[in-house]
Amino acid sequence: MRVVKSVVEMQHEADRLRVEGKHIGLVPTMGYLHNGHLQLIEQAKRMCDAVIVSMFVNPTQFGPKEDFERYPRDFERDKSLALRSEVDFLFNPETKDMYVPDYGTYVEEQEASHILEGKIRPTHFRGVATVVAKLLNICKPHIAVFGQKDAQQVFIIKKMVRDLNFDVSVFVAPIVREADGLAMSSRNVYLSPEERANATVLHESLKYAEKKIKDGERNVKNLQSQMQQMIRSKGAPSVDYVAVIDPEMFRETDTITKPTVLVALAVRFGSTRLIDNALISTE
């Protein structure tokens, strides 16, 4: 495994791989790898000849009052996990090289970026789209692998790739959960033991929604209030949103009419914000 810090060197390596006819897979991460990331890497390895894992805590996707500074980082641990997963390149650029002092160009998807997460984090998806565009231009992958846990991010990245004609396939891997159902996230380390125990309610509420929808519930308001009540019963966290989304257009819906809906939620336990979602077949 090679650790590459330089943008130009990474582009050079990607060109070399492409001339050799190698299929390149990219797994973009912010580091602090958990089993969810390792599954993305496994997926990339199955589909590609060479796997690049990028590790970069991207400042432009954090709002001014968010957790950029305290976001968990442990490069040595990440490096040994990547080595054990037989990653070919670990791309770990410095912030000053990714964003030069007079940096000033952003990529923005203009519709889905402004609902749900985007309403609460107004510049988040602009930062995500921008850094992913940069990583695609630097690592030149044939396939980029993302996790379904960030469902809105996945939608926006797929749309950006289509709209800007990036010649890459976006592969979305399923959510990886702890034994008790909590979706894996680097931010789970922020949780106190009590919050950690209560946080299983996110997945439980999604399972509940799935059962209700399969049993015929079509009224989103009913579903939302039941899920919110269920979540709030656990240590009184603050619910940012519970939403039912048409996954084709990524728009909120009031009545369930489509064969598949995405139920997505964001909840704060103290200062820790967790998201989770489920794609639910209504038939």
Next chain:
Amino acid sequence: MRVVKSVVEMQHEADRLRVEGKHIGLVPTMGYLHNGHLQLIEQAKRMCDAVIVSMFVNPTQFGPKEDFERYPRDFERDKSLALRSEVDFLFNPETKDMYVPDYGTYVEEQEASHILEGKIRPTHFRGVATVVAKLLNICKPHIAVFGQKDAQQVFIIKKMVRDLNFDVSVFVAPIVREADGLAMSSRNVYLSPEERANATVLHESLKYAEKKIKDGERNVKNLQSQMQQMIRSKGAPSVDYVAVIDPEMFRETDTITKPTVLVALAVRFGSTRLIDNALISTE
């Protein structure tokens, strides 16, 4: 020469050229080729093994009241000119393929895009940056060639390429002028014979500015008022701006202090808007 209309086919051809080790040059145009474009093509041919000329009148860089509909188009003439210039690929996509119905991702440089041209045409450079990003992802050039006539566009594209890490060199070719000094532009066909005769004052005013600066003029206000007076004496056109720019940062300046300045202007003769500029050494 091959005419390619399909985005996927163009990407496939670009991949094939790259695997063969060929150096690809791209000349993005909106068609209605004039000698300025042909010089860009010649430049690309000197530097590259395969030259792609894109012809696409990009709707997103026109404002709602601008000349998108009446912009001059003559594909058969353009095709024979490209053939005569020994272009390898003419990429001529359809608008509906470049911008699908639910299109929604834009690339925006956020500083230089909002002065001069950007003040008068607020969404123009967002449209330019977006379509150039698309064309770079479709044609995958090693070198992209642009004309210095659109000096602000050149600055913004170079900045976008740097900021988003597009692995391409931007080459800027000098302005090509008619015998009487008028900068070549597809929009010159809009001019009436009288306007065409008066339009030479743009270049004359830039030559005047050059002389004044070489003679020691450092006050931009003086220079502007003299140039405006000179321009307005010719058939009373409307001056959108005359500006002196620091070409490193692309910011307007009041006093000339740098070894090189860009003097740029935009003038309307009737409904026809012309731009011109000169890079002037102050030493």
